[in-house]
Amino acid sequence: MNKKLIITLIILIIILIAGLILYLNKNKIAVWFNEKGLDFSEVKEYDKALIYYQRAFKLNNKYAEACLNIGKTYYFQENYPQALKYVNKAGRLDSLLVEVPFYHGLVMMRQNNFQESVEDFSATLQLDSTYSQAYYQRGIARANLGDYLGAVEDYQKAMETNKDNIDIYLKSIEARSALEDYKGAIKDYSKLLAMDKQNTDAYYNRGFLKMSLKDFSGAIEDFSQALILDDEYKDAFYHRGVCYANISEYKSSIYDFTKSIEKEHRMENSYYNRALSYIYDKQLKNAVSDLVRVIRMNDKNEQSYFLLGIAKSMQQDFLSSVKYYDKAIALNSGRAEYHFNRGVSMGNMKKHREAIADYDKAIELNQNYPDAYYSRGISKININDYTGGCEDLRRAKDLGYELADKHIKMYCQRY
Numbered sequence: 001m002n003k004k005l006i007i008t009l010i011i012l013i014i015i016l017i018a019g020l021i022l023y024l025n026k027n028k029i030a031v032w033f034n035e036k037g038l039d040f041s042e043v044k045e046y047d048k049a050l051i052y053y054q055r056a057f058k059l060n061n062k063y064a065e066a067c068l069n070i071g072k073t074y075y076f077q078e079n080y081p082q083a084l085k086y087v088n089k090a091g092r093l094d095s096l097l098v099e100v101p102f103y104h105g106l107v108m109m110r111q112n113n114f115q116e117s118v119e120d121f122s123a124t125l126q127l128d129s130t131y132s133q134a135y136y137q138r139g140i141a142r143a144n145l146g147d148y149l150g151a152v153e154d155y156q157k158a159m160e161t162n163k164d165n166i167d168i169y170l171k172s173i174e175a176r177s178a179l180e181d182y183k184g185a186i187k188d189y190s191k192l193l194a195m196d197k198q199n200t201d202a203y204y205n206r207g208f209l210k211m212s213l214k215d216f217s218g219a220i221e222d223f224s225q226a227l228i229l230d231d232e233y234k235d236a237f238y239h240r241g242v243c244y245a246n247i248s249e250y251k252s253s254i255y256d257f258t259k260s261i262e263k264e265h266r267m268e269n270s271y272y273n274r275a276l277s278y279i280y281d282k283q284l285k286n287a288v289s290d291l292v293r294v295i296r297m298n299d300k301n302e303q304s305y306f307l308l309g310i311a312k313s314m315q316q317d318f319l320s321s322v323k324y325y326d327k328a329i330a331l332n333s334g335r336a337e338y339h340f341n342r343g344v345s346m347g348n349m350k351k352h353r354e355a356i357a358d359y360d361k362a363i364e365l366n367q368n369y370p371d372a373y374y375s376r377g378i379s380k381i382n383i384n385d386y387t388g389g390c391e392d393l394r395r396a397k398d399l400g401y402e403l404a405d406k407h408i409k410m411y412c413q414r415y
Contacts (some may be wrong), residue, residue: 030059032340034066037073046073064094072103080107098127102134109141117141131160143175151175151186159191166192166199170369174203181210200229216243234265241273250281268297272304278400302331306338309345318345329380336365340372343379352379370399379403381411390415 037052050073052101056066062289071086084107090092091100121138124131138155155172162168176185178179189206193199207222223240226233241256243286257274272292278287288311294304325342332338343358359376377392390412396404 010410021049024277026059027063030063030066032056033059034063035071037066037069040075041069041073044076046077049073050077062093064090064097067093067235068097068099068103072099072252075103075106078110080110082106096127098124098131101127102131102137103132105137105141105315109137112144114141114144118145132158132160132165132168136162136165136168139175143171143178148175148178152179152181164195166196169227174258177209182213185209188214198229200226200233203229204239207236207241211239211243214246216246219243220247232263234260234263237263238266238270241270241277245277245280248280250277253277253282254281268294268301270299271300272307274310275304275311279307279314284311284315300331302328302335302338305331306335306341309341313341313345313348318348321345334365336362336369336372338394339365340369343372344375347375347379347382352380352382355379356383368399370396370401370404373399374401374404374407378407381407386415 004210005112010346016316033052033056037049037056038054039047040049050070053069053073057063057070060066067086068090071083071088071090074080074083074086077078083103084299087100087103087107090097091104094100099122101120105117105124108114108117108120118138118141119133121141124134128134129175130142135154137153139158140410142148142154143151152172152175155168155175158165158168159172169188173185173188173192176182176188179332186206186209189202189209193202196202201297203222203226207219207226210216210219220240220243223236223243227240228237230236237256237259241253244250244253244256254274254277255279257270260270261274267388270293275287275290275294278284278290288308291304291308291311294301295308298304305324305328309321309328312318312321312324325338325345328338329342339358340362343355346352348379356376357380359372359379359388362372363376366372373392374396377389377396380386380389380392393404393408398410
């Protein structure tokens with residue numbers, strides 16, 4: 001036999017044997033390619049991973065897992081149309097693959113189709129009721145649909161099987177806050193802090209929620225802990241100062257607002273609130289100085305003019321107090337207390353008719369203002385209008401102003 005022919009026949013036999021071996025082992029080779037792709041996916045080398053997944057699927061076009069991995073890789077590469085194509089194809093090959101509805105839901109989320117993503121994650125959970133990420137992602141989708149209660153339920157389920165995932169706690173807190181369930185949000189922060197005791201933001205945010213619930217002492221503890229971890233946390237100084245002011249610890253609030261000012265943080269509010277604390281602490285000169293600074297920053301700050309009026313009145317400088325009340329009223333004539341306080345200063349200057357006009361306006365704005373009825377009654381008596389004055393004093397008494405009774409007995413026996 002011709003030597004060349006023999007060589008050709010040997011080569012053909014080798015090719016046939018190799019082809020047969022390949023055919024008999026193609027599924028095993030496909031698995032190897034798929035596993036190689038998983039190795040590259042793990043280190044986020046998605047281009048290389050995709051090559052191996054595609055080789056696996058080419059060798060075995062019934063290989064649902066490889067098909068799904070192609071879809072997942074396209075998802076990670078943000079190629080959502082291709083991701084959807086291969087995820088759907090994987091689902092047709094194997095309807096019991098848990099990650100098929102899960103990744104379909106993720107793609108729907110990226111396309112802002114939250115209702116369909118909820119349905120997908122629900123389908124995932126029917127296949128595997130312990131799938132923590134499905135609860136978590138369904139919670140996010142529900143929150144985007146405004147179903148915060150459903151979202152909280154999902155986040156809590158996710159926590160049961162994935163207790164160490166801080167993101168779940170943060171999402172649950174976000175949903176609870178939208179529901180104004182601040183107590184529930186505080187519980188979630190407490191769980192988070194049990195895992196991560198160095199989480200400065202968690203202490204601060206829990207403190208802020210406690211402050212919203214008027215648990216000022218609890219809030220102070222959290223803001224203080226945040227400051228132990230980060231003594232440059234500006235908002236913690238500011239809000240701790242607010243809390244101290246609310247429990248009448250004015251020297252402490254003044255200290256915190258001063259620290260906030262030193263850090264050039266919330267300057268207008270910090271000066272304003274420090275001034276308010278100075279007033280309560282009877283440091284009137286300092287209060288006036290701070291309020292003047294606030295007005296230099298914002299000459300439309302009506303409340304600063306009002307507080308200046310109060311500070312000047314407490315200093316017995318009633319003429320100056322009236323000028324500041326005038327400015328507050330010019331900016332906002334609809335605040336009953338502005339008119340009332342100007343009336344008090346007018347009364348202290350013996351300008352009772354002007355005072356009565358201010359009390360009239362205050363009562364017009366707030367018909368259940370006992371202080372205004374009482375003060376108007378006193379001013380009316382001072383201009384010898386005992387009938388009108390006693391009528392006002394009785395109205396003040398009816399509204400719970402106890403001091404009125406003393407003056408009723410003194411002036412109103414005949415009226």
